[in-house]
Amino acid sequence: MTDTSAAQVSAPAAHAERDPGPRPPRRKSSSGPNPWLVRALVLVGTIAVWWLVASLGLVNPVYLPSPGAVWDAFVQANRTHPIAPGVDRMIRGEYNYYLWEHLLASLQRIGIGVGAGILVGVPLGLVMATVRWVGIVVEPYVNFLRALPPLGYIGLLIAWFGIGDVSKYWLLFLAAFPPITLATIGGVRGVREDMVNAVYTLGANRRQALTTVMFPATLPQVITGIRVATGFAWTTVVAAELNNGIPGIGGLAYQAGTELKTPITIACIIVIGVTALALDALIKLVERTVAPWHGKA
Amino acid sequence: MRHDRDVRIDGLAHTFDTGDGEGVRALDTIDLTIEPGQFVCLAGPSGCGKTTLLRLVAGFMEPSEGEVRVGGDLVTKPSAERGVVFQQPMLYPWMTVRDNVELGPKLRGVKAADRRETAQRFLDMVGLSDFAERRPYELSGGMQQRCQIARVLTNEPDIILMDEPFGALDALTRERLQDELLEIWRATGSTVLFITHSVDEAVFLGTRVMVMSPRPGRIVLDERAVFSTPEKNLDADEIRALPAYAELVDRVRHAIHQTEPSPSR
Ligand SMILES: Nc1ncnc2c1ncn2[C@@H]1O[C@H](COP(=O)(O)OP(=O)(O)O)[C@@H](O)[C@H]1O
Ligand SMILES: [Mg+2]
Numbered sequence: 001m002t003d004t005s006a007a008q009v010s011a012p013a014a015h016a017e018r019d020p021g022p023r024p025p026r027r028k029s030s031s032g033p034n035p036w037l038v039r040a041l042v043l044v045g046t047i048a049v050w051w052l053v054a055s056l057g058l059v060n061p062v063y064l065p066s067p068g069a070v071w072d073a074f075v076q077a078n079r080t081h082p083i084a085p086g087v088d089r090m091i092r093g094e095y096n097y098y099l100w101e102h103l104l105a106s107l108q109r110i111g112i113g114v115g116a117g118i119l120v121g122v123p124l125g126l127v128m129a130t131v132r133w134v135g136i137v138v139e140p141y142v143n144f145l146r147a148l149p150p151l152g153y154i155g156l157l158i159a160w161f162g163i164g165d166v167s168k169y170w171l172l173f174l175a176a177f178p179p180i181t182l183a184t185i186g187g188v189r190g191v192r193e194d195m196v197n198a199v200y201t202l203g204a205n206r207r208q209a210l211t212t213v214m215f216p217a218t219l220p221q222v223i224t225g226i227r228v229a230t231g232f233a234w235t236t237v238v239a240a241e242l243n244n245g246i247p248g249i250g251g252l253a254y255q256a257g258t259e260l261k262t263p264i265t266i267a268c269i270i271v272i273g274v275t276a277l278a279l280d281a282l283i284k285l286v287e288r289t290v291a292p293w294h295g296k297a
Numbered sequence: 298m299r300h301d302r303d304v305r306i307d308g309l310a311h312t313f314d315t316g317d318g319e320g321v322r323a324l325d326t327i328d329l330t331i332e333p334g335q336f337v338c339l340a341g342p343s344g345c346g347k348t349t350l351l352r353l354v355a356g357f358m359e360p361s362e363g364e365v366r367v368g369g370d371l372v373t374k375p376s377a378e379r380g381v382v383f384q385q386p387m388l389y390p391w392m393t394v395r396d397n398v399e400l401g402p403k404l405r406g407v408k409a410a411d412r413r414e415t416a417q418r419f420l421d422m423v424g425l426s427d428f429a430e431r432r433p434y435e436l437s438g439g440m441q442q443r444c445q446i447a448r449v450l451t452n453e454p455d456i457i458l459m460d461e462p463f464g465a466l467d468a469l470t471r472e473r474l475q476d477e478l479l480e481i482w483r484a485t486g487s488t489v490l491f492i493t494h495s496v497d498e499a500v501f502l503g504t505r506v507m508v509m510s511p512r513p514g515r516i517v518l519d520e521r522a523v524f525s526t527p528e529k530n531l532d533a534d535e536i537r538a539l540p541a542y543a544e545l546v547d548r549v550r551h552a553i554h555q556t557e558p559s560p561s562r
Contacts, residue, residue, distance in 0.1 A: 193357075195389070202452050212404070213389065293432060
């Protein structure tokens with residue numbers, strides 16, 4: 001970057017801070033309508049059209065229930081309610097779990113799967129990128145695993161680990177770690193050679209060069225890998241819950257659909273989508289907190 | 298700091314492997330001894346092999362021929378005795394300016410209080426005390442380069458290798474940093490190898506000025522210069538007005554032009 005000389009002529013101070021000084025924070029461009037307002041309006045419009053179509057009776061409510069019916073189903077799924085109108089027997093939510101418990105069960109599965117993926121994927125990526133022969137030998141397998149749709153091998157995992165949660169943990173782990181490993185390798189390879197040379201000229205040994213330069217320099221890429229892996233694991237877990245997935249938000253969506261309880265299925269679909277967006281936003285926030293330099297240096 | 302170690306460059310040559318079997322011959326045989334405390338300026342057209350020479354002295358790569366010795370010891374890898382100021386400031390954005398400057402002593406296990414004191418001295422010297430808790434990417438280009446210089450100086454290397462450190466700066470910042478660098482060099486007495494493509498900068502700063510020919514680089518001029526020595530108590534403008542100064546600038550310029558390929562090529 002070149003300093004603007006105009007800014008420098010005007011300040012001939014003694015130790016002369018003639019540089020333009022620290023950069024001002026970047027401003028958002030304020031032209032055009034507020035995008036959030038536009039989005040909110042489109043959302044309201046979509047729901048209005050949906051409501052109109054449903055209330056005019058254009059579509060059989062079993063196929064497309066009204067927004068109100070979906071909302072009622074959502075509320076009821078989070079309450080203890082009579083098993084049928086006018087019946088005394090009470091039931092917790094849906095299939096004996098509240099909807100939020102279904103959601104939590106799915107989140108817990110991806111937490112375990114992605115967590116294990118990070119614990120294995122990051123060190124593996126670091127070793128593969130720094131020890132040449134390990135990279136040469138292992139990389140094709142990681143790429144192979146990544147190319148496989150996880151639901152293609154769920155059957156094998158069920159045969160090995162049974163139909164319970166253990167096979168789902170394995171599935172999510174196997175789905176999560178390849179993107180994390182590959183992102184870590186990309187991060188290590190993307191570190192500028194002179195960034196590492198510089199720390200050696202300051203007196204670092206190999207271990208210090210790794211901990212003070214290589215690891216932090218790789219961090220933004222690792223987090224990006226975790227983001228990709230989490231998104232992938234989320235779509236995978238929802239689909240994997242077709243088998244023995246109660247409690248589980250995907251299991252609930254599927255089970256309710258097969259019983260033609262469309263309102264609850266649609267409520268689940270919305271919850272699944274919103275959760276995916278929230279997870280993504282959360283990881284972006286983590287990145288901005290732990291690697292604030294990303295994209296600036 | 299030890300100021301009794303010379304840099305001996307012996308039969309040094311380098312050819313980059315480009316994978317086409319031929320390679321790029323960047324440096325032709327260089328023989329050169331840099332005495333302790335000298336401020337050597339190396340000028341030459343861009344692409345002539347200046348950076349290659351500096352990287353070989355730094356120990357970043359192995360020469361295809363010849364060797365570099367510092368105080369008699371063969372250079373095989375980078376070391377804290379040879380500080381490097383890179384053309385692009387290689388600051389670490391996950392650390393504050395202060396932590397960047399303190400990094401060398403920290404890696405060597407110097408006590409926190411001691412290294413803090415040294416770092417503060419050099420932060421003051423380059424005028425960055427007010428920005429010590431900022432991150433490097435919050436600084437302007439000139440401030441980043443000063444931060445990098447402070448980081449190298451805090452580590453007290455015997456030899457400072459600088460690769461066109463002021464090349465990307467505007468004229469005013471550049472002249473001020475030149476003055477600061479001279480002050481620091483006079484105060485510390487370290488050995489400096491300073492690469493530049495500016496003839497004026499080379500003559501102004503160096504106690505010894507060298508010119509390198511276009512690729513493959515060879516030393517085609519090697520002259521003493523006296524304008525930066527401590528005894529000369531003149532300010533920058535007075536120095537530049539000296540007839541002897543203009544004379545040396547002419548000779549250096551002439552040497553560069555003579556070696557330059559004809560425009561038709
Ligand atoms: N890693 C490399 N691989 C191949 N050629 C290189 C490499 N680095 C430099 N060169 C070539 O060597 C020559 C000298 O480069 P360099 O030392 O950077 O020149 P200078 O610093 O004087 O501008 C140039 O022609 C450049 O293209
Ligand atoms: Mg260069």
